[in-house]
Amino acid sequence: MSYLVQDLGGLMGATLIAPILFPAAGFGLLRLLSPAGLSAETFWPRAGWAMLLSLAILPVFDTIVVRAAGVPGMLLLNGALALCGLNQWKAVQRWRGARCFLVLALAWWLVCAWTMMDFSRGGRLYQSLVIFDMVKHAAVVEQIARQGIPFTDPFFARDGIAGYYHYFYVWPAAIRWVSGFQIAPPMAFAATAFWTGIGVVALLWRIAADGALIRRGRDRRMLLMAILLCFIAGADLVYMALRFLVAHRVEPEIENWNSEIRMLATSTVWVPHHIMALVAGWTGLLLNARACRLAARHRSMLAVAAGAAYASMFGASVWISLTIAPVLSVWGLLALWRKDASLLLSGIVALLLSAPQFHDLVLGRAPDIFPVALHIRPFTLIFAGPDLTSQLWSLVLLPLNYALEFGFVLLGASIYARNARPVGEAGSAVRALLVWSAVAGVLVASFLQSVIINNDLGWRAPLLILIPLMIWTMRALQEDDAAQRFGVFGGALLLLGLAGTAWDIVGIRLIRAPAFPVRAIEVNDDPAMAHALRAAYGWADRHLPEGATLQHNPVLKKRALDFGLYTRHWPAVADKDAFLFGASRQAVGERVALLSPIFARPMPVADLVDRARRARADYLLFTRRDPVWLRLGGPPATLPCLYRTADLCIAPARKEMLP
Structure with missing residues (x-):
């Protein structure tokens, strides 16, 4: 059997197993939180909440159970939650236009297959550039599936345990375990990434809905725009064209010209654990925003759920957690000033649930350099040096840097800011959180960097900027005169962004020498x-x-x-x-x-x-x-x-x- 057939069969099987393991359990969480009003909506919004709760709250409890009772214990927990949530499937209504969204979901699945499977022919194996990160992903999946949590270091033979953020990997590990170790770790990981992408769209719609940013009767249109914007890159291809004109060379990825800022689709392919952390963090914010409007009992319920979401965020990505921490700190202090302790309760719950992860990080990591340093985000590799001149140029060019990286969604956000915006109490807390998130993201992404191996902090912090820009653009696109407001320039940025994502998806596998004028790439060079x-x-x-x-x-x-x-x-x-x-x-x-x-x-x-x-x-x-x-x-x-x-x-x- 060819490796292509093996991977294709594994990915198909994993895609079918995955929703049974975690999205279904989200309906149980939804039922548990129903007294706080989360299940009061129609079926499809409830399904969106179930997806968000499974990505946000379930990981921390799943990892704790795996630690105590292994993968079988986790399966029992998730199965019990799925059974608990059966009544949330009531009144399943036919969704007008569901066929269109199924086609889009299939297209997303094909993107995941294209970017993460091995293609074999004639004794040759063709891998995509994603294996550069997949080596780590697959190794952690295998370790959890066989050893549970904590697990030993797969990259360096030593006594003791590994210290790493691993919450995302419990689900692909469970898929591998359930399959009797027949589904390969990369394919189990790919299937989990696929479903995480579905959760991203649910998050965008939910933020817009809770922020009162969806006009009456525009729900379906808003959902389509959320999907579209996930696949719109910045204006990176402009620099790619300049590089070709000057150096007669291109890159297989559009982000290689600068300190990368990936959009949601390609981020979910490369680093879905950071995306899960983003979903968990924002879901926690939404739960806390709702809690502020409820009576004490129900407020505490949502505050505890939000705390679990923040614990999941920390266990999935330290860098997303570090970026969102200023928002939570400032909001928590303001809430205490108003004699509202719900955010304090969320913080206490998050710390308690994160204690095992803190233990692993302290015990499993040798003393090392401080992981974060001050640094001005460089503009192109030309100004990437630590010298004063490069840093000053990078500071001056920050606006141009972000304009090229965010492209269409930055234009959409500016149109939203210049025109009439929603006012009133409904959704005001969420709209304020969008602003705070963008500010925190800009400050962290612009002036801090991680120094362990790569600048993961500088690469992931912009996701906290991206979410508000996308939401504001979605609001601007709802207007009847949206085409006129965006104009020809907006249309050009839209096409440029779509072309950039297409370039990335194709280049991840096909843009190689000698067919293209690219530099030598070590990945799959033989x-x-x-x-x-x-x-x-x-x-x-x-x-x-x-x-x-x-x-x-x-x-x-x-x-x-x-x-x-x-x-x-x-x-x-x-x-x-x-x-x-x-x-x-x-x-x-x-x-x-x-x-x-x-x-x-x-x-x-x-x-x-x-x-x-x-x-x-x-x-x-x-x-x-x-x-x-x-x-x-x-x-x-x-x-x-x-x-x-x-x-x-x-x-x-x-x-x-x-x-």
């Missing part, structure tokens, strides 16, 4: 080797002892990828960035230095075995690309190959395993 590695890792899972480490060359590429996608036999050290899950940077560097000579030059077997033993490597994976293979014309003759092809060799590295 499809024949990728095919051989997937086959070899499959053999290793069937034949190597459970828990044995399988070490590849840790310096062959900047980032090792295939091991995390296709096997559960983790390496002793993945690469120079193997401290992602909390290992000591010094220990990672020392182990890389210890193991890399094995793949660089021939050495006496005693020296090789000693290095492997000290580095915790049980088996070695040599490939035809390793320097030692190139020098010898094959793997070291002193080691017997347990698995051998023209491309690679898996050999034992322990003395007791050698003949």
Whole structure:
């Protein structure tokens, strides 16, 4: 069976399993919160609430249950909630135009399949650029499915546990477990990302509804606009065209020219855990906004639910949590000034529910550099340096930076600001939260950066700016004279944004040399080797002892990828960035230095075995690309190959395993 067929079948199966595991449980949460008025609406708004509650509240409780009772315990909890919520399916009404939305959902599923599946043909495996992040996603899914929570470090063999935000991964792990480990981790992850994308649309509609920003009779139109705006990028293609004219080169991703700001569709493909955190955070804000209008008993109920949502947000993304924290802090202080303790209650609940995650982060991570630093958001890679001149230029060019990155939705927000806006008490709290969210997002994204590996804080904080811009644009697009207000310039930005997203989706797999003038890309630069590695890792899972480490060359590429996608036999050290899950940077560097000579030059077997033993490597994976293979014309003759092809060799590295 080809790998394409395997992945396609796995993704289809996972897509069908996923809603049974978590969106269905959201109806149970909806019923529990029904005294606070969440289930008073018609069926489709209730279904939207169920999706939001499952993404916002369920993760923290699922992870706590997995910690105590494993994946089976989580399935029992979610099943009980799904049964509890059966009465919320009452009065299911036929939705006029549902066929149109089903077609759009199918199109979104095809995008997920295109961007995350492997395509195989003629002994060659074609991977998309998403595997650059998928290696981490798939590894965490596999660890939770087999070990539960907490789990050991898949990138660096060490005692103790990994310290990482992992709440999103419990659902793909459950899918893998339910399938009897037949559905591969990347496909379980892809299916969960697909359903998360559905939740994003539900969030946009709910914010607009609670903010009194939907005109009477425009509900369906508002939903269609929410879907459309998820796929509209900024004006990045303008810079891409300039680069081609000047340097005669393009990029497979439009975000490579600048410190990236991804729109919701491509963000959900690449980093759905951050998107889940965004949904959880905003759902918590909406619950707190509703709580302010209720009597004490029902107010406390929603405040507790909001606290659970904030705990889920923290467990899914530290960076989204850090960006939204100023909003919660200021709002909480203002609420206390008005003698409203509901936000304080939410904060206490969030801290209590997050205690296990705090424990894992403290216990599972070695002392390291402070993860956040002051830095002005750079404009293009030209001004990315830390010198004063670059920082000043970046500060001056911040408006242009954001204008190019947000494009159409920034124009829509400006049109909303210049024209008549909703007034009155209805929705005022949510409309204020939109402004505060945008301000917090701008401040964090503009003047802070994370420094662990990449600037994830600077890449994810703009999501808190994006949501208000999209909501305001959706409001502006509802007006009868919207086409006139946006004009030709707006139409051009709209087409440019759609073209940018299309470029990203196509480029993620097809924009490669020599067909396009792009720089050399390490990801999937040798499809024949990728095919051989997937086959070899499959053999290793069937034949190597459970828990044995399988070490590849840790310096062959900047980032090792295939091991995390296709096997559960983790390496002793993945690469120079193997401290992602909390290992000591010094220990990672020392182990890389210890193991890399094995793949660089021939050495006496005693020296090789000693290095492997000290580095915790049980088996070695040599490939035809390793320097030692190139020098010898094959793997070291002193080691017997347990698995051998023209491309690679898996050999034992322990003395007791050698003949």
